[in-house]
Amino acid sequence: MPAALAYVWIxxxxxxxxxxxxxxxxxxxxxxxxxxxxxxxGLDEVAREEVAAIVASSVDTLRTGGPLNVAKAGDVxxxxxxxxxxxxxxxxxxxxxAAERWSQNQSTVPSFGISTCWENPAQLxxxxxx
Numbered sequence: 355m356p357a358a359l360a361y362v363w364i365x366x367x368x369x370x371x372x373x374x375x376x377x378x379x380x381x382x383x384x385x386x387x388x389x390x391x392x393x394x395x396g397l398d399e400v401a402r403e404e405v406a407a408i409v410a411s412s413v414d415t416l417r418t419g420g421p422l423n424v425a426k427a428g429d430v431x432x433x434x435x436x437x438x439x440x441x442x443x444x445x446x447x448x449x450x451x452a453a454e455r456w457s458q459n460q461s462t463v464p465s466f467g468i469s470t471c472w473e474n475p476a477q478l479x480x481x482x483x484x
Contacts, residue, residue: 358381359381359413359416359417360378360379360380360381360412360413360416361377361378361379361380361381361383362376362378362409362412363376363377363378364376364377364405365377366397371393371396372392372393372394373390373391373392373393374390374391374393374397374401374405375388375389375390375391376388376389376390376391376405376408376409377389378408378409378412378422379422380416380421380422381416384433385421385422385431385432385433386431386432386433387412387422387423387424387429387430387431387432388429388430388431388432389408389426389428389429390428390429391404391405391408447468447469447470448468448469448470449466449467449468449469450466450467450468450469451464451465451466451467452464452465452466453465
């Protein structure tokens with residue numbers, strides 16, 4: 355069983371502030387779907403709900419074993435070039451950060467996370483992530 359079902363990146367720092375880019379991929383990260391969400395009214399509640407719906411439907415597709423495909427104009431399917439396999443163990447490190455506030459009357463709550471993944475290609479079942 356893979357350590358993750360899906361990877362999701364949401365890029366709010368694109369050159370134009372009238373759009374957000376959503377990148378989605380399965381656990382193998384072999385195919386990455388880039389979807390552009392236009393923001394005619396900025397990052398309002400409608401835009402956030404649209405991004406959430408895209409993520410939810412993509413996770414449902416991956417959960418049922420389906421591939422991520424281009425669904426509408428503006429979608430781009432990227433693929434990772436196959437990297438040469440190595441017999442040496444490797445480790446991946448990741449860090450996340452976020453802040454959220456549910457209303458104007460509440461304080462902003464920060465959250466941070468660190469993840470690691472250790473894999474030994476000689477033992478395909480020897481993958482430890484956390």
